[in-house]
Amino acid sequence: MTFLASAPAKVILFGEHFVVENEPAIAAALDLRVEVSVNLLDEKRFEIRSGNLFSFVRLDDLLSNHYSVNQHLKPLYVILRKVIEKYGFEGGLKFIIKSPIPMGVGLGSSAAVFVAFSAGLLKAVAGEYDLEKVVKLASEGEILAHGRPSGIDPTISANGGVIVYRKSEGFIPLKAAVPLHLVIGVSGEVRSTATMVEKVLSLKKRFPEIFEPLYHAAGHLAIEAAKAIERGDLTSIGMLMNINHGLLSSLGVSTMNLERLVHAARDAGALGAKITGAGGGGAIISICPQNLLETVASAIKRSGGFPLISKVSDRGVSVIER
Numbered sequence: 001m002t003f004l005a006s007a008p009a010k011v012i013l014f015g016e017h018f019v020v021e022n023e024p025a026i027a028a029a030l031d032l033r034v035e036v037s038v039n040l041l042d043e044k045r046f047e048i049r050s051g052n053l054f055s056f057v058r059l060d061d062l063l064s065n066h067y068s069v070n071q072h073l074k075p076l077y078v079i080l081r082k083v084i085e086k087y088g089f090e091g092g093l094k095f096i097i098k099s100p101i102p103m104g105v106g107l108g109s110s111a112a113v114f115v116a117f118s119a120g121l122l123k124a125v126a127g128e129y130d131l132e133k134v135v136k137l138a139s140e141g142e143i144l145a146h147g148r149p150s151g152i153d154p155t156i157s158a159n160g161g162v163i164v165y166r167k168s169e170g171f172i173p174l175k176a177a178v179p180l181h182l183v184i185g186v187s188g189e190v191r192s193t194a195t196m197v198e199k200v201l202s203l204k205k206r207f208p209e210i211f212e213p214l215y216h217a218a219g220h221l222a223i224e225a226a227k228a229i230e231r232g233d234l235t236s237i238g239m240l241m242n243i244n245h246g247l248l249s250s251l252g253v254s255t256m257n258l259e260r261l262v263h264a265a266r267d268a269g270a271l272g273a274k275i276t277g278a279g280g281g282g283a284i285i286s287i288c289p290q291n292l293l294e295t296v297a298s299a300i301k302r303s304g305g306f307p308l309i310s311k312v313s314d315r316g317v318s319v320i321e322r
Helices: 059-064 074-087 109-126 131-146 152-159 193-206 208-231 234-250 256-267 290-302
Strands: 002-014 025-041 045-050 053-058 092-098 162-166 170-174 181-186 272-276 283-287 306-311 318-321
Touching: 002 109, 002 152, 002 208, 002 234, 002 272, 025 109, 025 152, 025 208, 025 306, 045 059, 045 074, 053 059, 059 074, 074 109, 074 131, 092 109, 109 131, 109 152, 109 318, 131 152, 152 162, 152 170, 162 208, 170 208, 181 256, 181 290, 193 208, 208 234, 234 256, 234 272, 234 283, 256 272, 256 283, 256 290, 290 306
Parallel strands: 045 092
Antiparallel strands: 002 025, 002 318, 025 092, 025 162, 045 053, 162 170, 181 283, 181 306, 272 283
16 A cells, blocks of 8 residues: 655745744745655565665664664654654555755755655554644654754645744634745755854844844734735735845845845846745745746746746645555
8 A cells, every 4th residue: 555645845935034033924835745655565664765865774673763874864764763653553664755846945845855754654654644743743853854943844834825923823824815926046055044043143132222123024024914915915915025035135144146036036027036944045936927937937047046936835735545
């Protein structure tokens, strides 16, 4: 028997960095999806294959925590062990992970993998899964992989759609009145989310009287953006994206490459464009009229970025049997 689990990538539409200090942020799921196939094995062992990475661990070694695997796969085995211990599974499983989502650019690739992996694992071992358990397991994987994540990525990947998220309050779903079409521009620059977060927090600590108003402004901006999304006001969404980009630039997280992509998208007809994610590299997003998606993508490519055309998707994690 095979279970095929899938989960979407995400973008932060508004509020990255500011969300770390309990301001609201808006995240959206994309129609780019990770797929994880889960196959039952006769042997008592667990195999994981992801791209060029492959490892296996025998059941006894997993339960005794006596095994060594690639560091990138370690969080998956930690999730696996928690589920096996809880449900007392006595068989074996083979996981094959396929992802079209670029890694390390702020699109939630690792969270999508953890969410799909957790849902497929729960379905295979326990016969069912629920979103709360999936998010909890995926969040534990994110902590192991990234240290101190905001919690947005597994939440939006599991639920799909658009959400407003605040650390102290959790999330509420937003209903977009019209389809939201995006062109993403991947800069190709390598950066560390944790490093960028610490850089911004250090600046805030040094200049609190300057940064506190910026954070409050970003919170109000996210609230206005939520209203614009719910009434389908694409022009206002674009304008607020541009303002949000200015706030992020003031935090010192932009680069010349990111600025080049942002302005290329705007000049080609995007209604708004901004950094998405931690900055320092990674990617930008632009919201566009549907008839200009290819034009904006071409402009991003000419400016040295790798374009991805996508749209916001209501579909969260899912598992089907084959």
